[in-house]
Amino acid sequence: MDTRAYDILAEYLPDFPRRHAGRIVTDTTDFMSIDYGDVIFLDGIHYLVTKNLSERRFGLEDPKYWVKRCKELETGIQRIIKLEFYESFEVSIGKLNSTCYRSPRKESRILAMTEGDKRFMQGRTVMDEMGNCVRILDIIYGTELDIVLDRLTMSHEEYFNTVFPDYFAQFIGAVRAIEHLHHNHEQHGDIRRDHLLIESSTRDWRWIDFDYTFGLRENPFALDLFGLGSILLLLVGQREITAQQLAVVKNSPVGSPAITKEDMALAMPYRLANIQKKYPYIPDALNNICMHFSAKNSVFYSSVAEFVSALVTCFNELPVFKAARGRYPEV
Incomplete structure (x- = not known):
């Protein structure tokens, strides 16, 4: 040639x-x-x-x-x-320690498994002449979730009562998509706010980038759960609420004496998990879910199915979601 x-x-x-x-x-x-x-x-x-x-x-x-x-x-x-590209690195969340690996073939398995499922990016795998695993992906024309949230100029209270209920319903659908992966013994592996896109033409929430995998024998899906928890904190807070914003310096609160390190997220200690302390109108039931991802908590969700169940209970019972329940009966 x-x-x-x-x-x-x-x-x-x-x-x-x-x-x-x-x-x-x-x-x-x-x-x-x-x-x-x-x-x-x-x-x-x-x-x-x-x-x-x-x-x-x-x-x-x-x-x-x-x-x-x-x-x-x-x-x-x-x-x-x-x-085809390989790398590995160590991650630690609380007492959880794991090695993460980049696995092109794992991503290829998920592409094949989720073919036609628009909750996920779509594509196919071909091998080059040397047997390298090449993934050819359809482009999703959309915006990362965190950028969508960052562009909102309204107050948090207005956001919480108008935009958030619909986003919460969409988030439940995205979490169920991850539950589908776990049911089929696959991890997403790199759940982050910029790996969840809102497609411009459909407004569908779609997951991208599945090529990380990690090894945790007791709970192989724990890091996916923590990733979902981090996205939930972002959604409930409208944006990332950091220790700097709260004027917290190490263990000595300045300006917000009610905030302690136990109120911060376990996975990212600089982020607030106890969002009710900044926005007191956050319902207890919703804040309790957020607190499952805090440094204070010692009992974590055992599975995404358990996490989904808690989210759905909130959606079906809390008054803030009343109108959204009519728009999202599938939840």
Whole structure:
């Protein structure tokens, strides 16, 4: 095969600048060398690489050189291509310690298992000529949950009584999607606020990025649960409520004497879990769910099913959700 990409680009994109035409790639092992203008050839289809994608980390853009934005030349459709990449790192939450691994094949299993289930990103897996596991993903045109919340300019009380009930119902659906994975013995592995997208055209809440896995023998799904708890705290609080915002300095509260370190989240000690102490109108039943993820709590949810049950009970019983119950009877 001719390794120059110019001829195939001239056929499908005659206006593409010749000076930017790269090479045709069939072995994606060295993903760092694959860049703009290269064409990845997989399963009979040509994919023009247009950029490397990145991920937000602590307010910064973290490049993901194994994830490429591409144009499928035969159809003109934009795709995301995730190339095979492995890494591992240690995580600790309270007394929980685990090694997390990046597993392309685990993500491929979930893509196959959730085919047609729009609660999850959609895509397929192909192998390149060297047997590398390449995932070809449909692009979800939407916005990360935390950005959607951050764009709201209303007061928390107005948010809690108008927007939050619908978001809470949608969140229950997203949690049930994770319950579906667990029922099939799979973890999401990287549950974060920016891995839950609200699709622009449908307003559906959709999970992305399933390529992390972790090993916890006693409760293999514990980290997924803590991830869901962190998203719940974000939803209830409208945004992240930090120790700095509460003027808490280590163990010595300043300005908010009622706040202690036991009111903070176990997974992220700088975030408030006892949200009722900032917003007293938060109902006890809802705040109690939030407190399951606090440093004070010693009894955690044993499963996502138990977590869902608590959320649904709140939704069905609390007055703040009365109108939303009519809009979301499926909850």
